[in-house]
Amino acid sequence: MYYSELKPHDIANGVGVRVSLFVSGCEHACPGCFNPQAWQFNYGKPFTEETTQEVLQLLRPAHIRGLTFLGGEPLHARNRSAVLELMQQVRCALPNRDIWCYTGYVFEQELLPDKNVHPLLAQIDVLVDGRFVQQRKSLNTRFRGSDNQRVLDCKASLNAGRAVEFFP
Secondary structure (H helix, E strand, O other), rough: OOOEEEEEEOOOOOOOOOEEOOOEOOOOOOOOOOOOHHHHOOOEEHHHHHHHHHHHHOOOOOEEEEEEEOOOOOOOOOOOOHHHHHHHHHHHHHHOEEEEEEOOOOHHHHOOOHHHHHHHOOOEEEEEEOOHHHEEEEEOOOOOOOOOOOOEEEHHHHOOOOEEOOOO
């Protein structure tokens, strides 16, 4: 897996001060995407064990609320194993940190039916789903780029077998 950016202090992509990892590789190619350079799977830097250690170190300070995965597409099949491994290491080392994930996939249509993605969904606290739609772009939607996207309680959604909104 490659990544385009690692932000040590992000307040835009989830509740509280967060560490954000922008994973490379996306096939959605949403018009108006804020990060089109990350569509290429080999864009940026290789994600290595050293990167994992850096992420864990950045998450340690008490003021850091959690880790956010963005893209590119963190839940693309080519990124899943590396993303899952990092999520599991964060859960083990820092169980009090939450995990957010942005995805262009829609929970009920593309993620819930795909059992291969369930191990990742089980690690995610908050999932922002749906492709960015330029015609529906809104500056009034908290944690979303367009108003078709949803902020979901991922664990509750998995348990219910349907999307359950998250209200911070």
